[in-house]
Amino acid sequence: MLNETNAQCPVARALEVLGDRWALMILRDAFDGLGRFSEFQKNLGLAKNILASRLKLLVESGLLQLQPASDGSAYKEYVLTEKGRSVFPLVIALRQWGERFLFEAGEARSALLEQATGQAIAPLQVRTEDGRVLRPEDCQRRLVRHG
Known part of the structure; x- marks a missing residue:
């Protein structure tokens, strides 16, 4: 609770x-x-x-x-x-974080590739509406009311 x-x-x-x-x-x-x-x-x-x-x-x-x-x-x-289905980016973010920080060089792991091309998926980034990449220190939390 x-x-x-x-x-x-x-x-x-x-x-x-x-x-x-x-x-x-x-x-x-x-x-x-x-x-x-x-x-x-x-x-x-x-x-x-x-x-x-x-x-x-x-x-x-x-x-x-x-x-x-x-x-x-x-x-x-x-x-x-x-x-x-909207949880997909969250799962990708966890996967990419795990790939980056939890495997040693040369260690076997699964990879997620685009089905149509077989290409790797680009790293996810948090961006502003106009496309600028944001870091944690670039953001603030605020109480808002929607609806």
Whole structure:
């Protein structure tokens, strides 16, 4: 449960849904095309009860939806919603940070490439609306009201 200060913070609210390692790993696998409970379980090696609770949270939070399997079988599959697909840049940012700081030179790792060309994905950068790159010291936090 968020305290009053954290309730006003978008990062704190996002972590309520995405702050669990398994939530992000499930979304990563969904981006890779997995959708069935058994596929997630096999790929992640996660206990069924933990996987079920994380999938339930992701569905309740609107990041995944459960629908009939696309192959016409009796199974159900988890599909990314628009809200779920919008997490993609966050997963890419975590991937790029991990690639940069958590692997030794020459150490094997997976790579994410553009499907059409096979080219590497450019590093993400935080930019202003007019395209200038921002650093943390270039930003300020302010309480605002929208809507």
